[in-house]
Amino acid sequence: MNLYEFEGKKIFETYGIQVPRGVVVRRGENYGDAYQQLDVKEVVVKAQTLSGKRGKSGGITFASSKEETEVCCEKLFNTDIRGQYIAAIRIEEKLVIAEEHYLSITYDTNKRRPVLIYSAQGGMDIEDVPEEKIVKQWIDIRSESVGSDIPFANELWQVFLKEDTRLVEINPLVKTVDGVWIAADAKIAIDDDAFFRHEEWKTFEPRSMMGRLPTERENQAKKIDEGEAYYRGTAGKYIEMDGDIALILNGGGASIANMDALIQLGLKPANYTEYSGNPPREKVRALTEVVLSKPGIRGLWMCGVVANFTNMKETFLGVIDVLDELKPTYPIVVRRDGPESAEAIRLVRECAARNHLNLKIFNKDVSMTESAHVLANMVR
Amino acid sequence: MSILLQENTKVLIQGMTGKEGQKAARAMIEYGTSVLCGVTPGKGGQEVETKPVFNSVKEAFAQFPEISVSVIYVPPFAAKAAVLEAIEAGVALINIFVERMPIQDTAYCLAAARERNIRILGPSSLGCMVPGVARIGVIGGPKQQADQIFQSGSVGIISRSGGMTNELSWQIRNAGMGQSTAVHVGGDLLVGTTYADLLRLFEKDDQTKAVIIFGEHGGSYEFEIVELIERGEFTKPLAMYIGGKFANSLPEGVNIGHAGAIVERGKGAREKEQALSRVGVMIAERYEDLATCIQTYV
Numbered sequence: 001m002n003l004y005e006f007e008g009k010k011i012f013e014t015y016g017i018q019v020p021r022g023v024v025v026r027r028g029e030n031y032g033d034a035y036q037q038l039d040v041k042e043v044v045v046k047a048q049t050l051s052g053k054r055g056k057s058g059g060i061t062f063a064s065s066k067e068e069t070e071v072c073c074e075k076l077f078n079t080d081i082r083g084q085y086i087a088a089i090r091i092e093e094k095l096v097i098a099e100e101h102y103l104s105i106t107y108d109t110n111k112r113r114p115v116l117i118y119s120a121q122g123g124m125d126i127e128d129v130p131e132e133k134i135v136k137q138w139i140d141i142r143s144e145s146v147g148s149d150i151p152f153a154n155e156l157w158q159v160f161l162k163e164d165t166r167l168v169e170i171n172p173l174v175k176t177v178d179g180v181w182i183a184a185d186a187k188i189a190i191d192d193d194a195f196f197r198h199e200e201w202k203t204f205e206p207r208s209m210m211g212r213l214p215t216e217r218e219n220q221a222k223k224i225d226e227g228e229a230y231y232r233g234t235a236g237k238y239i240e241m242d243g244d245i246a247l248i249l250n251g252g253g254a255s256i257a258n259m260d261a262l263i264q265l266g267l268k269p270a271n272y273t274e275y276s277g278n279p280p281r282e283k284v285r286a287l288t289e290v291v292l293s294k295p296g297i298r299g300l301w302m303c304g305v306v307a308n309f310t311n312m313k314e315t316f317l318g319v320i321d322v323l324d325e326l327k328p329t330y331p332i333v334v335r336r337d338g339p340e341s342a343e344a345i346r347l348v349r350e351c352a353a354r355n356h357l358n359l360k361i362f363n364k365d366v367s368m369t370e371s372a373h374v375l376a377n378m379v380r
Numbered sequence: 381m382s383i384l385l386q387e388n389t390k391v392l393i394q395g396m397t398g399k400e401g402q403k404a405a406r407a408m409i410e411y412g413t414s415v416l417c418g419v420t421p422g423k424g425g426q427e428v429e430t431k432p433v434f435n436s437v438k439e440a441f442a443q444f445p446e447i448s449v450s451v452i453y454v455p456p457f458a459a460k461a462a463v464l465e466a467i468e469a470g471v472a473l474i475n476i477f478v479e480r481m482p483i484q485d486t487a488y489c490l491a492a493a494r495e496r497n498i499r500i501l502g503p504s505s506l507g508c509m510v511p512g513v514a515r516i517g518v519i520g521g522p523k524q525q526a527d528q529i530f531q532s533g534s535v536g537i538i539s540r541s542g543g544m545t546n547e548l549s550w551q552i553r554n555a556g557m558g559q560s561t562a563v564h565v566g567g568d569l570l571v572g573t574t575y576a577d578l579l580r581l582f583e584k585d586d587q588t589k590a591v592i593i594f595g596e597h598g599g600s601y602e603f604e605i606v607e608l609i610e611r612g613e614f615t616k617p618l619a620m621y622i623g624g625k626f627a628n629s630l631p632e633g634v635n636i637g638h639a640g641a642i643v644e645r646g647k648g649a650r651e652k653e654q655a656l657s658r659v660g661v662m663i664a665e666r667y668e669d670l671a672t673c674i675q676t677y678v
Contacts, residue, residue, distance in 0.1 A: 002633060051631055083631070107483065109599055109640075112490050112570055127645065141487040164484055166569070193639070194482035196457050209634040231456050231480050239636065252567045252638035253541020256596055257623035257667055260649075272636060276543070277479060278400070305543035306529065306550050308506050309403060309518040339521050364550055367668045 001190050002209065004048040006090045008186030011163060017155045017170070018182045022092030024048075031073035032066040034091050041065075042094035045072040049084035050209055053125075057081040062094065083211040095182060100172035102126055103150060104187075105139070105160045114139045114160065118150050122172040151181040164194035208239075215240045221273075221290045224283050233279025233310075235287045243268025245379070246297045248288060248319065250304025250336065251276045254368065258303050261369045265376045270294050278310050284318025292326055299379040300332040303371055306364045307338025316344040320351045327355040331378035335371035337364035382510040382561045383536070383581040383588075384473065384501070385413075385449075389514050392440055392450045392471070393418040394462045396428045401453035403518065404477070405429045408451075410523045413514040416444045419465075437465040451475045451507065451516055459503070460485035467492050475516050476502030476572070480639075486570045493572065500572025501565065504639070506542035508563040509549070519545060519564060533558015534589040534678045536582040538575050540567045540601075540638060544594040548670060552592070555671040557678055560588040567638025569599060576604035579614040590617040590674040594667065597624030597649040598641035602656060609659040619662040619673035622649040 003011075009019040023034040035043060047059035054060055059081045063069040073089050102122035108115040116137040121129050139146055139157065146157045152170065160168050169187040176182060195201055208214040214222075217240055225236030245267045249255035255274035262269060273291050275284055292300070302319065304310075316336075323332075334348060345361055352359040358378070362371055391408060395401040396418025405428050408415050417432045417440050424435035434440040441447060450466040452459060452474065459478040466474050467489070474493065481503040493500050501508065507517020511530035519542070520526030529550045535557055539545040545564040552559055563578055565571050575593055582588045595602045602622065608614050627636055628648045635642045653663045662673040 051633060107487065107570055109570055109601065110604060112494075112572075113487060141484065141491050161484065164482060166483060189633075191483045193456065193480040194484065197482075209631055211631050231478075234479070239634075251541055251543030252641065253539065253544040253594055253596060253623060254547065256627065256637040256641065257544070257594075257621070260623060260625045261666065263626050274637075305541075305547035306521075306525070308521045308542055308546050309400075309407070337525075339525065367551070368547070369666050369668055 001192050001204070001207070002050045003188040003190065003204070004050065004087055005046065005186050006048055006088060007204065008188040009183070011159060011188060012183050012186050015155045015159050017152050018180070019186065020092040020095055020182060020184060022090045025073060025089050025091060027077050031070045031091070035066045035069040038091060038093065040093045043069060043091050044094050045069060045076060046090045046092065047076050047079065047081055047086045048088040048090060049081055049086055050207060051082065051084050051211065054081060085212045087205065087207070095174050095184060096177045097174050098177045099175040101175070102129065102171045103152060103156060103173045104167065104169035104171070105156055106167040108138065111138055114141055116146060116148070116153060126171070152183065159188070163188070164191045164198060165189060166191050210239065217290050217293060221287060224286045233275065233277035233283060235275040235279040235283035237272070237274050238287065238290055239272040240294070241269050241271055243270050244296050244298040245375070246270045246291050246294065246300045247273055248291055248300070248302045249274040250307070250310065254305045258368055258372070261372045262301065265372055267376055267379070270297055275315065276310070279315060281314050281318040284315045285321045288319045288322040292322060292328065297328070297330055299330050299375055300328065301372065301375050302332070302334040302336065303368050304336045305368070307336070310338055311340055312336060312338045312344035313340040313347065316348055320347060323351055323355060323357065327357070329358065331375060332357055332359040333371050333375040333378065334359065334361040335366060335368055381585050381587050382513060383578065383585050384508050384561060384563065385510045385514045385516060387513055389414060390444070390446045390448045391415045391516060392437070392444070392447045393453060394437065394450055394466065395420060395453035396431070396433055397423045397426060398453055400477070402428055404451060404453055405431065407518045407522070408515060411515045411526060413516065416447060437469045441469050447471060449473045449475065449516055451477060453477050456480045456482070460489060463489040463500070464492060467496055467498055470496065471498065473499045473501065475505055475507050476500060477505060477507070477517060478502070479504045481568070483568070483570055486568065490570065490572055501563070502572060503566055504568050505566035506545065506564045508561060509559070510561050511559050519562060521546070529553055530562070531558040534560055534587055535674060536560050536585070536588040536591040537562040538578050538591065539564055539594040540596050540640070541594055544667070548592060548594055548667065551668055551671045555675060557671065557675070560585060567640055569640040571601070574601045574604055576601070576608045579605065579608055583614050583616060588616065590619070590677040592670040592674060593618065593620045595620055595622045595652060596637060596641050597622065597627045597652070598644060598647055600647060602652040605661070606655050606659050609661070617662070617674055617677040619664055619670050620656055621664040621667045621670055622652050625649045
């Protein structure tokens with residue numbers, strides 16, 4: 001999960017990384033009061049979005065009075081920053097900048113260890129900085145500190161480790177005309193899988209990388225994999241989309257391949273969803289409820305591989321529970337195989353018969369892509 | 381020959397008394413893999429599938445010094461400690477089945493394993509299969525199903541996805557061919573064994589005549605293949621399918637699919653296809669076409 005700049009800066013402060021003094025305002029709050037509270041003349045008004053490139057999209061503006069700040073905030077909350085949702089605005093003191101540097105720590109997946117990346121040329125995308133101007137230092141994950149003269153390198157390493165992040169970035173890392181180092185921006189991506197040792201993460205507001213607030217269905221789906229049995233099968237993945245073909249896919253890999261296949265046929269997904277591992281019936285039922293609750297569905301595609309160890313009967317019973325209740329009239333195509341598939345397919349056929357569903361079900365003799373064609377013909 | 385597993389592979393299961401651990405024990409034993417024992421702290425003295433359970437890896441080794449593989453079936457919060465125990469004992473190959481292991485814990489285990497020259501397969505890996513010889517983990521599912529999908533042959537299979545490891549193996553079998561070794565490397569951002577690592581092994585393996593790979597958008601492991609081929613370290617026919625073409629229309633940073641499948645500039649499915657295609661890798665538009673791509677070479 002990506003953090004907003006203001007959340008990142010709060011964390012930086014607790015590790016001794018200096019950040020500009022600032023105040024966070026939400027939509028509709030008194031922006032002028034916030035300006036006065038800050039008690040400086042020149043301020044930067046920064047939109048809080050999850051994606052970068054704010055600067056280039058008009059997400060960062062400047063003001064030097066209460067009135068100007070009010071106008072800036074009003075305008076900023078109504079600016080389209082590449083379709084990103086603006087959760088808040090951070091009003092902060094404007095720094096008198098002498099130099100802009102770049103500093104980050106992330107995982108180098110090829111070397112399979114963390115890498116510290118530094119450049120004296122900051123303030124722009126690191127991808128746009130020439131390779132020879134970039135310093136890279138690979139770090140043993142087991143080291144408690146990094147031997148480095150780069151300002152805040154050690155502090156940032158502590159953030160990286162103790163906050164269980166996948167990425168920490170300061171860009172720009174500013175040196176003021178007074179020679180003081182300040183993190184003018186903060187980008188942190190936390191590792192969701194480490195949630196069990198971070199009670200404090202529960203207080204983060206809900207968010208979506210899709211550039212909007214998470215939908216009600218997305219929030220509902222997310223809850224499915226919470227609680228003690230969170231690792232027993234994954235069934236909480238749901239991204240709402242604009243199309244009208246409801247999807248219940250299986251497996252992280254097959255699901256994206258099947259999204260490609262569906263879209264190539266000109267069909268539009270109503271959602272991205274997959275369950276994998278061996279989730280219990282209840283989890284699959286809850287997920288199916290979310291997927292089928294979307295209005296305007298014209299078809300349902302349940303498609304997965306020949307499972308290794310997902311119990312087909314147990315998981316399909318979760319789907320059958322919902323089909324029995326809703327009795328949808330749109331076409332349904334199922335393709336799946338795996339442990340207990342014969343019994344699972346029999347149960348689905350019985351469910352289709354008693355509810356008069358327009359349903360076709362296939363095992364591994366029909367490939368996943370072929371089953372997409374079947375659905376395409378049925379919905380046209 | 382095959383890669384990773386041989387007939388004399390001897391397996392320890394950490395977390396054998398849990399639900400998935402028991403299932404893995406059954407799956408391996410029924411396929412003929414030599415499972416020696418299991419470990420679950422506090423449950424020493426019990427038995428699973430008539431195999432003894434010990435309190436620690438050290439105790440297990442005292443009894444069975446010939447253990448060559450450990451498979452890890454513990455909850456994610458216990459994974460790091462379990463893997464480090466196996467590393468400490470010097471097991472040559474560790475297969476981490478665990479999903480949702482924190483990336484920092486993975487990195488820690490990989491660093492410790494590297495020092496001891498120990499291979500880690502996973503995390504989030506269902507294991508690997510050498511048809512007719514042995515399997516570690518649950519690749520293929522129940523034996524009856526595994527026997528329908530797998531038969532010994534000359535196609536090497538690598539996949540980021542466990543399901544697709546099975547599905548591709550089935551497509552190969554359905555087209556009348558067989559597999560040398562099928563390996564699920566796992567879909568995490570950091571994995572212990574990558575495509576490139578396995579291609580080096582397949583290059584040396586006489587049984588393997590061609591390799592097929594299921595790759596996906598996000599991360600950069602596919603680009604390692606490009607470099608490997610450029611350096612001449614892999615020369616056999618290779619066909620790949622890269623999933624996640626639709627993801628290029630999503631905002632950067634969106635995670636869709638496996639944990640490692642994050643939308644990132646320059647790391648999309650099409651960009652990977654182009655880079656791979658330039659060094660002679662056959663690119664399949666549909667995953668079903670992979671079998672056709674390599675048919676003439678085996």
